[in-house]
Amino acid sequence: xxxxxxxxxxxxxxxxxxxxxxxxxxxxxxxxxxxxxxxxxxxxxxxxxxxxxxxxxxxxxxxxxxxxxxxxxxxxxxxxxxxxxxxxxxxxxxxxxxxxxxxxxxxxxxxxxxxxxxxxxxxxxxxxxxxxxxxxxxxxxxxxxxxxxxxxxxxxxxxxxxxxxxxxxxxxxxxxxxxxxxxxxxxxxxxxxxxxxxxxxxxxxxxxxxxxxxxxxxxxxxxxxxxxxxxxxxxxxxxxxxxxxxxxxxxxxxxx
Numbered sequence: 011x012x013x014x015x016x017x018x019x020x021x022x023x024x025x026x027x028x029x030x031x032x033x034x035x036x037x038x039x040x041x042x043x044x045x046x047x048x049x050x051x052x053x054x055x056x057x058x059x060x061x062x063x064x065x066x067x068x069x070x071x072x073x074x075x076x077x078x079x080x081x082x083x084x085x086x087x088x089x090x091x092x093x094x095x096x097x098x099x100x101x102x103x104x105x106x107x108x109x110x111x112x113x114x115x116x117x118x119x120x121x122x123x124x125x126x127x128x129x130x131x132x133x134x135x136x137x138x139x140x141x142x143x144x145x146x147x148x149x150x151x152x153x154x155x156x157x158x159x160x161x162x163x164x165x166x167x168x169x170x171x172x173x174x175x176x177x178x179x180x181x182x183x184x185x186x187x188x189x190x191x192x193x194x195x196x197x198x199x200x201x202x203x204x205x206x207x208x209x210x211x212x213x214x215x216x217x218x219x220x221x222x223x224x225x226x227x228x229x230x231x232x233x234x235x236x237x238x239x240x241x242x243x244x245x246x247x248x249x250x251x252x253x254x255x256x257x258x259x260x261x262x263x264x265x266x
Contacts, residue, residue, distance in 0.1 A: 029058040030123075030263040032100045033090055035107025036061070037131075038190070041068030044104065047249045051256035057100075057263055062089050064107070066186050076188030079196050083113040087120055100263070102126035104248045105220060109193060115209075116201045124262050125209040128248040128255070129217055133224040134197035202231035209235040210262070212255055214243025 032052075036044040042061035049059055065085060066072035073081065090099060098121050103111030108130020115125050182190060209232050213225035222239075229237040238258070240251045248255060 029056045030100055031058050031060060031094050031097050032102060032259065033086075033094070034059060034061045035086065035101070035103040035110050036064060036067070037105030037107055039067065040104070040107075043068070044249065047252035048102075048256060051252045052259065055256075055260050055263075057259060060090075060093055062086070062093075064110075066183075066189065072183060072185055073189060074185075076185055076192055078192045079109055079113045079198075082110045082193070083117060086110060086114060087117070090120060097121070098123045100124040100126070100259070102128065102248075102259075103130055104128040105131050105245065106193065108132065109198065112198050112202065112205070115205045115207055122207045125205065125207050126212070126255070126259065127209065127228065128212045129214065129220045129245050130211070130224075130228065131194070131220055132196075132198035133220075133227055134195065134199075135221070199227065199231065202228060203233070205232045205235075208262070210258055211235055211237045212247050212251065213237070213239055214245065214247040214250070215239055215241050216244045217247070219245040 034042075034045045034048065036042060041063050045059065045061045049061070052059060063070040064082065065077070101111045101114060101120075101122055101124070103109070103126070105128070108127045109132040111125060111127060112130060112132050114120060115122055211225055211229055211232075213220075213222060215222055225237060225239070229235050238254075240247055240254070243250050
């Protein structure tokens with residue numbers, strides 16, 4: 011008598027596939043809208059983008075008191091844990107957001123798989139002559155224009171602040187002014203070598219806000235990092251070269 015035995019085939023459990031999550035941190039004075047071009051360039055690809063407004067910018071209320079880089083890092087870590095609990099994270103930061111991203115990468119509190127730095131702040135320089143001159147001229151301008159009335163003096167002062175790139179400080183609230191002093195006063199060079207996640211660095215060769223030399227400093231300090239220069243591009247590298255940056259993110263996501 012033939013006995014037919016039916017065996018149930020058991021396949022190993024495969025967890026459901028999820029898109030890689032890319033969290034983007036904007037620069038000082040920016041908002042989540044800063045990543046519109048990057049979102050468009052990544053549309054249709056298997057990358058989910060999360061773009062929080064940082065405290066004090068966009069729709070997010072300013073901090074209750076003057077913050078440090080660590081305070082911003084803790085806030086972002088909590089935000090990510092709430093919106094993407096337990097998920098592997100790719101982290102991108104532009105300018106001030108890059109400063110925060112560097113700090114997060116060294117703190118080791120999140121499951122980071124990749125770090126992208128776009129014209130990242132974090133290298134402290136002695137006060138530049140042009141900025142010092144800007145403050146001086148702003149004071150002189152107010153003095154020279156004062157005979158023409160407060161309105162003229164105020165307009166002149168704001169114009170001088172703007173052309174010497176200290177306008178962010180001029181328009182900030184007292185809390186954000188103190189915060190700006192705190193975050194720009196911290197030099198992140200000593201911790202760059204502790205970053206162990208794969209890192210890509212994007213920089214415009216005409217960037218006058220975060221010097222091109224900073225890109226080289228970061229590249230040399232972060233072991234295994236890849237540096238991408240974009241000729242003719244200024245500080246908006248994340249917007250002006252969104253397509254090229256998106257292509258690299260897509261490629262890195264496939265490898266991961």
